[in-house]
Amino acid sequence: MIKFNKGVFWEKLRFEYKLSFLNEHTLEEVFSLRLSRLQGILMVFFLVAAMIAITAIVIVETPIRNYLPGYLPADVRESIIENALKTDSLENLLLIQTQYINNVRAALNGTLNADSVPVASNRVKSPEEMKLEKSKYTESFIRNYEEEERFNLNLQSEAAMQLEKPVFYKPARGIISSQFDLQSKHYGIDIAAAEGEPVITVQKGTVVFAGFDPNIGYVMQIQHANGFFSTYKHCAALLKSQGETVDAGDVIALVGNTGKYSTGSHLHFEIWHNGIALDPCELIRFD
Numbered sequence: 001m002i003k004f005n006k007g008v009f010w011e012k013l014r015f016e017y018k019l020s021f022l023n024e025h026t027l028e029e030v031f032s033l034r035l036s037r038l039q040g041i042l043m044v045f046f047l048v049a050a051m052i053a054i055t056a057i058v059i060v061e062t063p064i065r066n067y068l069p070g071y072l073p074a075d076v077r078e079s080i081i082e083n084a085l086k087t088d089s090l091e092n093l094l095l096i097q098t099q100y101i102n103n104v105r106a107a108l109n110g111t112l113n114a115d116s117v118p119v120a121s122n123r124v125k126s127p128e129e130m131k132l133e134k135s136k137y138t139e140s141f142i143r144n145y146e147e148e149e150r151f152n153l154n155l156q157s158e159a160a161m162q163l164e165k166p167v168f169y170k171p172a173r174g175i176i177s178s179q180f181d182l183q184s185k186h187y188g189i190d191i192a193a194a195e196g197e198p199v200i201t202v203q204k205g206t207v208v209f210a211g212f213d214p215n216i217g218y219v220m221q222i223q224h225a226n227g228f229f230s231t232y233k234h235c236a237a238l239l240k241s242q243g244e245t246v247d248a249g250d251v252i253a254l255v256g257n258t259g260k261y262s263t264g265s266h267l268h269f270e271i272w273h274n275g276i277a278l279d280p281c282e283l284i285r286f287d
Contacts, residue, residue, distance in 0.1 A: 013038040096211055103209045104221065107229050108275040168202040168284045169249050171232065172267045176286055180279040187277040188231065188270030191286075195236055195265040197255040201246045202230050202271070202284065210242045216268070217258025222246065226273075233268035234259050 014036050021031040035043075058064060174193030178186065205224035212218050218235040236256025240246055257265045271278045 093214070097213070100209055100211065100213065100219075107208055107221065107223050108272060166203065166226065166228065166283070167248075168271070168280075169200055170284055170286060171202055171230075171269045171280075172197055172199050172255055174255070174267070176281070177266060180277075180281065182277065187272075188233075188268055189280050191255075191267045191269060193255045193265065193267060195254075195256055197267075198251045199232055199235060199253040199255055199267055201248060201250050201252050203228065203248045205230070205246060207240050207242050207244045207246060207252075210238045210240060213259065215260045217256065217262055218253065220253055222252075229272040231268075231270040231272075233270075234262045234266060 016034045016036045016039075019033040019035065020029050022029055172191050172193050174191040174197065176189050177192040178190035180186065180189050201222055203222075203224040205222040205228075207220060208223050209219070209221040216233040218238050219231065219233045220235065220238055220240065221229065221231045223229055232253055234256055235253040236258060237254045238252070239254070240250075240252045246252055255265060255267050256262075269280055271280050271283060
């Protein structure tokens with residue numbers, strides 16, 4: 001069994017060695033260094049510690065730290081998360097605006113098919129998702145219905161329906177604060193009413209859009225028969241969803257003061273016919 005001798009061990013650690021550099025031609029000593037094993041170990045230790053300290057200072061005090069994974073400051077991480085949320089909100093708003101414009105364009109052109117309007121959900125649907133084909137059951141039902149009603153004498157022709165003056169309900173109780181004016185591009189009327197007052201649909205139809213617009217607040221648009229189209233803006237809340245069928249006189253929303261262009265609690269109401277804005281006061285009695 002070999003015994004460990006502490007004295008010999010420390011003597012070896014403290015024993016100094018000489019490292020000399022000689023001139024090759026004259027054998028003259030140019031440089032020499034005396035160093036023990038203990039001094040060599042300490043020198044390496046301090047050199048490594050100094051390198052670690054310098055590296056840490058460079059990382060902490062210079063922008064290099066931003067390139068290290070997982071070393072972003074709290075304020076930078078918070079800014080990144082906030083920007084990501086804003087980007088997501090802008091994408092959703094862009095989808096809503098695109099859907100809104102496509103629905104309005106189709107409704108004004110008379111090419112909107114009520115069966116193709118999907119029921120609104122929490123997720124905004126793209127225009128391609130809205131192009132839904134009729135099911136075979138729907139097509140069969142329509143053909144059978146048209147066949148049965150072909151010789152029905154009570155069924156009015158399209159020309160007779162156009163000659164008959166349509167009946168519209170009053171959309172809300174209140175006082176007209178702003179009249180219809182094509183020159184100022186005010187394509188409807190403003191009805192001043194108390195916030196929370198019921199808003200009703202003027203005729204039976206299908207909700208083609210129900211959502212929020214930053215400028216006009218909560219808005220609902222309804223496609224009616226014979227090319228009529230109604231719009232209700234600045235609502236406080238919407239009670240019907242996109243794709244739903246509503247009857248004349250149904251409560252569809254509440255009067256509010258939403259949107260950038262709203263100056264008070266009121267309902268902005270418009271009626272369009274085949275892409276032409278009509279004066280609601282010529283179709284509805286507001287007295």
